[in-house]
Each structure stands twice: as structure tokens, then as C-alpha cells.
Amino acid sequence: MTAQYAVFGQPVSHSKSPFIHRAFAAQRSETLTYERIGPAEEDFEEAVRTFFAEGGKGANVTLPFKERAYAMCDVRTERAEVAQAVNTLWMEGDQLHGDNTDGPGMLADMVRHNNWKILNKRVLVLGAGGAVRGVLNCIFDAGVKEVVVANRTLSRAEELAQHFSERGDITAVPMEDLAAQESFDLIINGTAASLAGADLELPVSLLATGVYCYDMMYAAKPSPFLQWASDHGASTSDGLGMLVEQAAESFYRWHGWRPGTVSVIQALREEVSLV
């Protein structure tokens, strides 16, 4: 029997989404079926269509399919339109709808769980991949003063700066030129460098007094970026709260009620620390 909900990705076996969505449903003593689906590269669209044709109610989408999910949708939310990537799918009538909840997820984690004040801040964003594209709109919505994007491949940062130029003050710089920058109030690491345990070798001069440093990745141990930041007195957070909050936003889309997130973050934190 087809599950009611699913996450599509490749690889997907590591995904915490089934755990998170079941935990949300349990808050109202409800149960739901939620599975991981890892289609072959060429089979993604067909797998999504089959899932909904067989009664699937909602799907999450993760790497590397978010842009293809966007392309499939008949109707998209404004933030999905801006991000040109979709992580949440559902059907209304015979139309496939798509949303991108990564941005609200990250912002909720920063503001509600970490109590960070983002208004009027000077922000450095490291990376220019899908995750950064998904959150930039929300960063501007939060009222930041300016955004500088730095990426290993400069052209991708330049493309993003161009894409979001109507949203506010945004510039692209090469990673090698960061030492020439004035300090930042908020630094977001949206690179996959942490996954590889790679050190970004950032100059300490980037850190303003009271700086917040956020890594979208989460793991049992602080990433080299977060370790570096806390060694120099920054407030830090990894992306576990973002993961749960983006899921909560998807859940709200599908079920019409907002689940509590604190207990789910705590439960996942305990699980992650055992890995």
C-alpha cells in the first residue's frame, strides 16, 4: 500500500523526515505513514506522479531533486517561485502544488529557538547552492541591512546576487577576498564543506562583537566552522532546528495545524549525539 507521505531524495536512507512527521502527528494521537523513496536519477518525475496517483497526500523533496520538483509544479508559492526550488509537494484537485519551507525553517530556528535578533544586521552567506537559494528570500524578509555572498565558485555567487538584487543590498565576493571585508553580525554557512569536515579557513576579522554563526548542517560534533566561531566568542547554532522547523512548515501545509517543535528537536538531538 502507498504511504500517505514520503520524502524523495538520492541518497535518502539517512533522512530523519519520517521520524519527525510521525512525532508531529503523535502530538494529537494521530498516526500517519511516511516512507523514504530514492528513485533512480531518471525516474524522479515518474515516481512522484505514481506516488500521488496511488493516493499519496504530501511529499518532501531533498537533494538532488528540489529544482526538478519545482519544474513539475502547476502552482507554486511565492517563496518557491523566488527560490526556484521546491521541498514540499501536495495535490489540490488535479494540480501539483509546491512550496519551499527551508527559509522559514531556518529563520524560525534563529529567531524562536536561538533568540537571535536579525533586523538591520550585516550578513555573510557562505555557499551558493540550493540551500542558500532557498533561504535568501527569507533573510531579506527578516529585514537585514545587507547580504554578502561568498562561494568557492564565484560565478554561482554572482548569479545568486543578480537573482536577488531586487530584494535588497546583495553583493558577491570571492572567498579569497573575505579578509578585505568589514566584520559581519551574522554568518551563515550554507556550504557542504562541513559535511566533508573541511575547514573554510576564514579570517577572524569577519566576526563582529556579538556575532551569530549558523551552520545549516548538523552533526554530533560542532562543524569546523562552528568550532572556529565559538572559539572566537560567537553565538552558534547548527541546522538541526532548521530541519525540524522546515518539516513543521510542510506539516502545516498538509494538515492545517502547527505541531510543537521543541520536543522533536530534543529527541533528534539525543539521537544524533549517539551516532
Ligand code: NDP
Ligand atoms: P549544494 O550541493 O547545492 O551546494 C553546495 C555548496 O557548498 C556550494 O556552494 C559549493 O560550492 C559549496 N562547497 C561544497 N564543498 C565545499 C568545500 N569543500 N569548500 C567550500 N565550499 C564547498 O548543496 P545544498 O545547498 O543543498 O546544501 C548545503 C548544505 O546545507 C549541506 O551541508 C546540507 O546538509 C545543508 N542543508 C541543511 C538543511 C537543513 O534543514 N538543516 C536543508 C538543506 C541543506 P561550489 O559552488 O564551488 O561547488
